[in-house]
Structure formats: structure tokens, C-alpha cells
Amino acid sequence: MSNEIEIELNDDLDLQEPKKYNVYLLNDDFSTMDFVIDVLVKVFRKSVDEASTIMLNIHNNGKELCGTYTHEIASTKVAQVKTMAREKGFPLKAIMEEE
Numbered sequence: 001m002s003n004e005i006e007i008e009l010n011d012d013l014d015l016q017e018p019k020k021y022n023v024y025l026l027n028d029d030f031s032t033m034d035f036v037i038d039v040l041v042k043v044f045r046k047s048v049d050e051a052s053t054i055m056l057n058i059h060n061n062g063k064e065l066c067g068t069y070t071h072e073i074a075s076t077k078v079a080q081v082k083t084m085a086r087e088k089g090f091p092l093k094a095i096m097e098e099e
Contacts, residue, residue, distance in 0.1 A: 018070045018071070019070070019071060019098060019099070020068050020069065020070065020098075020099040021068065021069060021070070021071055021074035021075075021096045021097065021098055021099060022065050022067075022068050022074075022096065022097050022098075022099055023044075023065070023066050023067050023068070023069065023074050023077050023078060023094055023095070023096050024063045024064060024065055024066060024094065024095050024096075024097070025039070025040075025054070025058050025063065025064060025066055025081065025092065025093070025094050026058070026062065026063045026092075026093045026094070026095060027058050027059055027061075027062045027063060028090075028091050028092060028093070030090060030091055031085065031090040031091065031092040032090070033055055033059070035085075035088060035090055035092070036051075036055045036058065036092065037051040037052060037055050038084075039081055039084055039085075039092065040054055040055065040066065042084070043066075043077055043080045043081055043084065044066045044067050044077065046066075054066060063095075066094070068099060071096075074096040075096060077094065077096075078094045078095065078096055081093070081094035082094065
């Protein structure tokens, strides 16, 4: 009898990219344009010019894509928008949808 142990390793790992989620800002009649631009710059790391364009699209179309992230990051961005809006007294809302 020997003390050898055989271990069979499965070399076929099935790795998949994590699901991505789109984060949108929704239009409302109370949040100021300056505040929306501020959120886009601080939370979504947009330039002021990009933020202005996105803000106008939100205003004209009802919602606009702000970024695509993994679930954890997308949910964090949604929470950050909610926190900033509540601190300033605005009803601005962000949502995430699976890509």
C-alpha cells in the first residue's frame, strides 16, 4: 500500500463575462439642469460638455443612458444619484436595466 493520492482536476472551466446593466437618469419637472449636470459629472465622471448633452436628452426624451456597468457598480451609481438628490431636495431618479 502506498500513501499516494490521485486528484483529478477539471481543466474545462466555463468562464463567462458578467452581465452588464445600463444606468439611466429619468426626467422630472423639479430637478434643475445644473443639478443634473453636477450629478453626471460627479457620479458618472462625464465632462461638462458630455453632461450637458445628456441632460438635454433626458429633458427632451424622458430618460437617457448614462453608462453601462456590472451589477454592483450600476446599483452603486443608482444609490449615489438617490443620495445626492435627496440631500439637495430633488426627486431625480436613476434606474438600471439589464443590457
